[in-house]
Amino acid sequence: MILHENPSLPKIGFFKKLYDNRIFLLLVTPGTIFLIVFFYIPVIANLVAFQDFQYSDAGFWYSLFHSPFVGLKNFKFFFASADFWIVLRNTVGYNLIFLGLNFFFAIFFGVVMSQLRNRRLLKVYQTSMLFPYFISWPIMAAFLYAFLSTDKGVINHLIQSMNGTPIDFYNTPGVWPLLIIFLGVWKGIGYNSILYFATAMGIDPAYYDAAMMDGANKWQQIKHVTLPHILPVATLMLILNIGGMFRTDIGLFYIVPKASAPLINVTQTFDTYIYRALSTSSDLGMSTAAGLMQSLVGVLLILGSNAIVRKLQPESSLF
Amino acid sequence: MRKKKHITAVDIRSFGAGTNLVFNIFLLIFSLSCLFPFFFIIVVSLTQESDITLYGYQFWPKHWTMASYQYLSNSGSQVFHAFGVTVFVTVVGTVINAMCSSTYAYAISRRDFAFAKFFTFFALLQMLFAPGMVPQYLIVTQMLHLKDNIWALILPSAFGVYNVLIMRSFFKTSVPEEIIEAARIDGAGELRIFSKIVIPLAVPGIATISLFTALGYWNDWFNAMLYTNSDAVTPIQYLLVRIQNNISMLTQQMQSGGSAAAGLSQVPTEAIRFAVVVVATLPIALTYPFFQKHFVKGLTVGGVKG
Numbered sequence: 264m265i266l267h268e269n270p271s272l273p274k275i276g277f278f279k280k281l282y283d284n285r286i287f288l289l290l291v292t293p294g295t296i297f298l299i300v301f302f303y304i305p306v307i308a309n310l311v312a313f314q315d316f317q318y319s320d321a322g323f324w325y326s327l328f329h330s331p332f333v334g335l336k337n338f339k340f341f342f343a344s345a346d347f348w349i350v351l352r353n354t355v356g357y358n359l360i361f362l363g364l365n366f367f368f369a370i371f372f373g374v375v376m377s378q379l380r381n382r383r384l385l386k387v388y389q390t391s392m393l394f395p396y397f398i399s400w401p402i403m404a405a406f407l408y409a410f411l412s413t414d415k416g417v418i419n420h421l422i423q424s425m426n427g428t429p430i431d432f433y434n435t436p437g438v439w440p441l442l443i444i445f446l447g448v449w450k451g452i453g454y455n456s457i458l459y460f461a462t463a464m465g466i467d468p469a470y471y472d473a474a475m476m477d478g479a480n481k482w483q484q485i486k487h488v489t490l491p492h493i494l495p496v497a498t499l500m501l502i503l504n505i506g507g508m509f510r511t512d513i514g515l516f517y518i519v520p521k522a523s524a525p526l527i528n529v530t531q532t533f534d535t536y537i538y539r540a541l542s543t544s545s546d547l548g549m550s551t552a553a554g555l556m557q558s559l560v561g562v563l564l565i566l567g568s569n570a571i572v573r574k575l576q577p578e579s580s581l582f
Numbered sequence: 583m584r585k586k587k588h589i590t591a592v593d594i595r596s597f598g599a600g601t602n603l604v605f606n607i608f609l610l611i612f613s614l615s616c617l618f619p620f621f622f623i624i625v626v627s628l629t630q631e632s633d634i635t636l637y638g639y640q641f642w643p644k645h646w647t648m649a650s651y652q653y654l655s656n657s658g659s660q661v662f663h664a665f666g667v668t669v670f671v672t673v674v675g676t677v678i679n680a681m682c683s684s685t686y687a688y689a690i691s692r693r694d695f696a697f698a699k700f701f702t703f704f705a706l707l708q709m710l711f712a713p714g715m716v717p718q719y720l721i722v723t724q725m726l727h728l729k730d731n732i733w734a735l736i737l738p739s740a741f742g743v744y745n746v747l748i749m750r751s752f753f754k755t756s757v758p759e760e761i762i763e764a765a766r767i768d769g770a771g772e773l774r775i776f777s778k779i780v781i782p783l784a785v786p787g788i789a790t791i792s793l794f795t796a797l798g799y800w801n802d803w804f805n806a807m808l809y810t811n812s813d814a815v816t817p818i819q820y821l822l823v824r825i826q827n828n829i830s831m832l833t834q835q836m837q838s839g840g841s842a843a844a845g846l847s848q849v850p851t852e853a854i855r856f857a858v859v860v861v862a863t864l865p866i867a868l869t870y871p872f873f874q875k876h877f878v879k880g881l882t883v884g885g886v887k888g
Binding site for chain 1: 596597598599601602605606608609610612613614615616617619620622623626634635637638639640641681682683685686688689690692695696697698701704705707708710711712713714715716717718719720721724725726737738740741746771772773776797801802803804808819820822823826827852855856859862863866867870871874877878
């Protein structure tokens, strides 16, 4: 094989290489086509963010390359709009809260479950706790509606039975930050705690043995044996999750509050903003600009957090 | 041997009896809160309509009835249709995704594939940068012209980088290079090696990514919301969204299309709303306890590193 890789004939060498790898190339072809169509071409289509995009009958590519170029106007428009600050505040604010709470509860549940005596009950708990994770947001929205509905909801019937005035929850922004945070954390606990549970279960019992010999009580054992063992994984997860700081689950922020307009101040995030813009107006340029900005910040966050991981734990960095 | 080790480990690691009880009660309550939604939804779907009108949704109503399900089975063609769309999308999408992801993963897992590095990078880039909702919308609707087409629900998710990564580490750990080498010495070609040796060894990995993928397709409503407007291609999850926001959509159709139904003067709209939720949840509720083990395994495969 080496004989054919003649440096003076790079072209022939390259084709030979292609030919030698033809079966592998065949195997990557379907995936490559998907990547090109649903990833690389959409990446190129982000050009729309710098255009006043006009759809022409001559087809998509013609429209993409012949729409008037407007420079950074779409971005300026987005940054100058009142929406921008609300969107930014909600996206980053909710994500920071989720980051902290998910971190705390996942470790708490993971550690507690690892210390339970009864294996069989543990399986039951784990299975039950994973259930919400497997359920879609539309289903959760229906469930929540059964509680919050103004005329038929459980809570309002309770209020009415005590002679109170019913609350129109889907028009009351004040309650939604708490609801969204609660639902978001609750739905993920079963899933998020798996990693910490598995890590805690993997700790060599000899450590606990030694700690007990030294007279450590359970709390001290957890503090000095379990948590230090979990810490590297936890740090890694925390940092990796920073990469998702600008992304939100559109199901939680759009479907669960029933896309209710009066709640927009507390439910609008980048993703719901872009979706709303896409579905209601024809200003594709500005919504693309918002999406591109979201993605670019995402890239910076991932690269930054990965650099930190590489410093702290080189073996767990993503790349 | 393993069992013995577990017993000692449990004794050493575990809480004392009192703490154990406290945390058991805590976890029990939390676990019930996780199952409660499903229980509650079933109860509401079985509640008599007059009870809902009078007392709202209740945890334990006075009058139970199957009327909502009778309506669904008699005249809920829209619900059945949506269910069919979901099944079709899930099955076809999962098959395509599992095939494309594992062939791709296999090629880049092989050290003698000269372009392995390039194609790994080519796929991994997708984890770094999100192309954005609007550009994807433009591609699907204006370049591929898939608006209101069932393939718009399948193709955008028919290849997954995470699946590729899981399968790649699976191939690297579970398909030893020696076996492939031995087969080659016996004169087997690459395709033969892949189909006769690698695929059978990779079945557990393929099962894992298929589960992830099938779950994703089953629960998907977003692609439908983005790319479709027509009843013909509405999957069950998006039908739920539409019913929740506009119940009349379902009942109008029932009143016109299902006049022969049940013989009740009033359509139990509220109960039906929740019966549809039950129908959408049931397949997952019934199967996930069996597949969660594989799911957890796939999750902890880790080793995602490039």
